[in-house]
Amino acid sequence: MRNLKVLLVLIGLNASAQEIANVDSLKSIFKNSSNLHLRTNTAIQIGRYFNSVNIDSSKKYLAISHELVNELKDDKTTATYHLNQGNNYKNTGQYIKGVKEYEKAISIFERLKDTLGLANSYNSLGLIYKIQGGDNREVRSFSEKGLYYENQALELHKALKDTIGIISIYSNLGIIYRDMAELKKAESSFLKGLSLANKSRNETYSIGILNANLSQIYLDHYKDYDRAISLLNEAIRIYEKHGIRTSMEHAYRNLSYNYTGKKEYEKAIAYAKKAIEIAEEVDDDHRRINAYSSLYFAQKKAGLFEESLKNYEHVRSLDDSLFSIEKTNIIAEMDAKFESVKKDAQINVLNANAKLSRIQKIGLAIGSILIAIIALGVIINLNLKRKREIELGEKEKAIAAEKLKVAKLETEHKQKELTAKILQLASKNHFLRTIEKETEALRENVDGSVIRASSRISRLLKQDVRDSEQWEQFSAEFSSLNQGFLDRLKSAFGSFSKSEFRLISLLKMNLSSREIADTLNITDDGLKKARYRLRKKLKLSSDEDIQTYILSF
Incomplete structure (x- = not known):
């Protein structure tokens, strides 16, 4: 029965001073109890x-709690x-x-599916970002994160149908919106909280805060001093009912600003x-x-x-004193981020500046x-830049x-196409020359009409062999595949005739003598003479192979 009473006390504990009035009783329970679970929670x-x-x-x-929590493993x-x-870290x-x-708390509460624990954790996380x-x-961005987590907490409190929790969240949302200068949203949040409080006939400490926070909107934004004063008087009434002194400082201060406005x-x-009297009393x-700022x-x-x-x-004196304290907290915060850097800096400071003043x-x-x-x-940044440059x-x-x-594949493909066309031309010319020889042989053994017909056929065959359109197309394609080759030759040895150009091109394509002769539609002796004249123009010695020279040029 005694333990049951203790647990009921623990469950009923809240952040307000009124609800945690029996701290001495808790200390006694902690000191005398042998129950690990009870001692840890106490x-x-x-x-x-x-x-x-x-x-x-x-x-x-909290240090004692940490040791007991590790032992309890709950x-x-x-x-x-x-x-x-x-919360301790937030307040410091x-x-x-x-x-x-x-x-860490959210992670565990999520695993346990503890909705109330999650709501309280999200609410606290929202408040720390709000601060x-x-x-x-x-x-x-911090305020936006605060909004996100407060809204998370709001949904969880709604799921629990926790009216007091919902009212508290509306108050926090209103404060964040107010700080972000989104005053319409702030006013809407405060009014939602007050409306819910009126419906539920709730007059907890948080309702006083809602009234005080809403009064700030009417003071700062609307300059509706009478409305603000009415809300602050209601807040003071609720604070007095619950014995809350600290928040009364805020209410009296804002009453001062409103009456100054009037x-x-x-x-x-x-x-x-x-x-000021309350601020001195609570030593804040x-x-x-x-x-003092409101009095000034x-x-x-x-x-x-x-x-x-x-x-x-x-x-100003109080502000400087507080700034000194907050500056120490800022240094501690920086130390958490750059621990190794801090240690080196502290060693250098201690060694070089042992006699410097505290501020220095x-x-x-x-x-x-x-x-x-x-x-x-x-x-x-340099490493990232170097990495990006390398990538x-x-x-x-x-x-x-x-x-x-x-490009290489395209060149090879074009080279193959050009070679195929030349070989096709050589084959065609070889075929046409064969027909021409057969025609010549036929003329020797037939009458005049056949001779005249065969002569016309020979002229047509020769005309087809000399067709320049194919060579012009070949010239264009060859120049495209071997850019600068002919210009270098011209620069070194002067201009070349069409027949010389054709021979040079076919040699550059690494064709055999038979294929070159068929393509140019000349005899083997004719090809030898053409190669001789070209060798002479290129000023090659008898030991140098003309085709090897052209291939390497």
């Missing part, structure tokens, strides 16, 4: 409570630990580590001072800066310049890390080789 819940109250205590109990408990560890500005923890996005337009400066200054530097603004507009200047200087050391450390990062980036060179070589291969 340690996680204590760490979760301290996460928004005392970061050092939260780290202590998936759901492990996922819950990662979720709470991610270690966003990259936080994202990794949330992703990184803020109202900086240059990091819009030029009711006494009320504006009074609410700003209430905001961010809230101090914001609260109200006093400035009221013409209280001396008091305004004093508070402005105080805000931080500046030098940041500079060293940035230089290392830039150097690393340059090296990576491009290989592609160009492959393309050139393929083009050369295709």
